[in-house]
Amino acid sequence: MSNCPVCSENKGLRKIESFREYTIYHCPSCDVVYSQPMKNPGSQWYEKGYVDDNMMNEFLPLPIIWWHRQFLESTETYGKDLLDIGCGTGRFLYEARSLGYRVSGIDFNSESIRIAKKRFGLNEVERLSVDALSAKYPEKKFDVITFFEVLEHMEDPNKFISQVKALLKPGGTIALSVPNRERVLDSLGEGDYPPHHLTRWSKKALRIFLEKNGFEVRSIKVKEFTVDDVSLVMTHKLVGKAKRKLTKGVATAASENRSAPFILRNYQLIKKLKDYALRGALLPLIPALKVLKLNGWTIFCTARMK
Numbered sequence: 350m351s352n353c354p355v356c357s358e359n360k361g362l363r364k365i366e367s368f369r370e371y372t373i374y375h376c377p378s379c380d381v382v383y384s385q386p387m388k389n390p391g392s393q394w395y396e397k398g399y400v401d402d403n404m405m406n407e408f409l410p411l412p413i414i415w416w417h418r419q420f421l422e423s424t425e426t427y428g429k430d431l432l433d434i435g436c437g438t439g440r441f442l443y444e445a446r447s448l449g450y451r452v453s454g455i456d457f458n459s460e461s462i463r464i465a466k467k468r469f470g471l472n473e474v475e476r477l478s479v480d481a482l483s484a485k486y487p488e489k490k491f492d493v494i495t496f497f498e499v500l501e502h503m504e505d506p507n508k509f510i511s512q513v514k515a516l517l518k519p520g521g522t523i524a525l526s527v528p529n530r531e532r533v534l535d536s537l538g539e540g541d542y543p544p545h546h547l548t549r550w551s552k553k554a555l556r557i558f559l560e561k562n563g564f565e566v567r568s569i570k571v572k573e574f575t576v577d578d579v580s581l582v583m584t585h586k587l588v589g590k591a592k593r594k595l596t597k598g599v600a601t602a603a604s605e606n607r608s609a610p611f612i613l614r615n616y617q618l619i620k621k622l623k624d625y626a627l628r629g630a631l632l633p634l635i636p637a638l639k640v641l642k643l644n645g646w647t648i649f650c651t652a653r654m655k
């Protein structure tokens with residue numbers, strides 16, 4: 350068995366499960382769960398098979414996600430130059446810009462980039478990898494780099510974090526989120542398996558990883574389990590397949606330059622209505638969840654380069 354791809358240790362590696370051609374291991378030294386082989390399917394795969402919900406309808410208001418709020422509502426100051434890796438359709442950058450950040454973003458998906466430019470007037474967004482960004486603008490450095498739900502997709506987390514570091518100004522800050530492995534409900538389904546997610550993180554694993562890579566962890570917070578988590582499970586379990594079909598339909602329509610059918614164009618609205626209905630039905634659970642304070646599905650973390 351090869352060594353842990355995150356901390357290079359080989360002591361006590363334990364097989365957790367098999368999934369298709371992958372085997373999933375836990376490393377007790379760094380507490381990361383990883384898949385073998387650990388191979389990112391590449392930008393083509395993301396461009397074809399990975400469609401942001403926000404792309405479903407360009408005109409409806411897009412949601413601000415929990416991890417975005419953690420960053421945007423923080424009173425910490427980090428400096429003005431911000432890069433978002435995996436910026437998607439740019440909703441976060443749009444909000445950050447309104448707070449006074451000079452924002453840049455990169456993403457694998459050219460359709461997301463197109464929407465970010467068109468809808469939010471974001472000029473500094475490009476379809477680039479971190480590597481390509483450094484090569485294109487060797488002088489460009491940032492005060493803060495954000496990467497929400499990105500790390501778990503990386504086939505070499507150490508290489509990725511060192512590339513991020515190279516783009517930071519001295520003492521710069523990173524803000525990120527990863528799915529929380531220690532969540533009480535399996536709310537991500539197949540989405541949490543390779544080739545989609547190559548690693549799974551706990552608070553402990555994330556802290557060890559960042560400290561080993563020269564960062565001082567400033568804040569680390571697990572999202573509290575709420576009705577949203579329940580709603581997410583239901584979405585994945587009930588409509589996962591249908592949704593993948595829908596997203597493909599939208600992508601195809603967009604690539605052929607025609608507008609998608611009604612149900613696709615209004616997917617975001619339909620989803621909103623479904624969420625409201627679901628939340629309404631789950632309302633009686635809220636007081637119990639408030640008392641129980643269970644672990645939700647994602648971790649937000651900020652860390653400063655030492």
Ligand SMILES: [Zn+2]
Nearest residue numbers: 353356376379
């Ligand atoms: Zn390890």
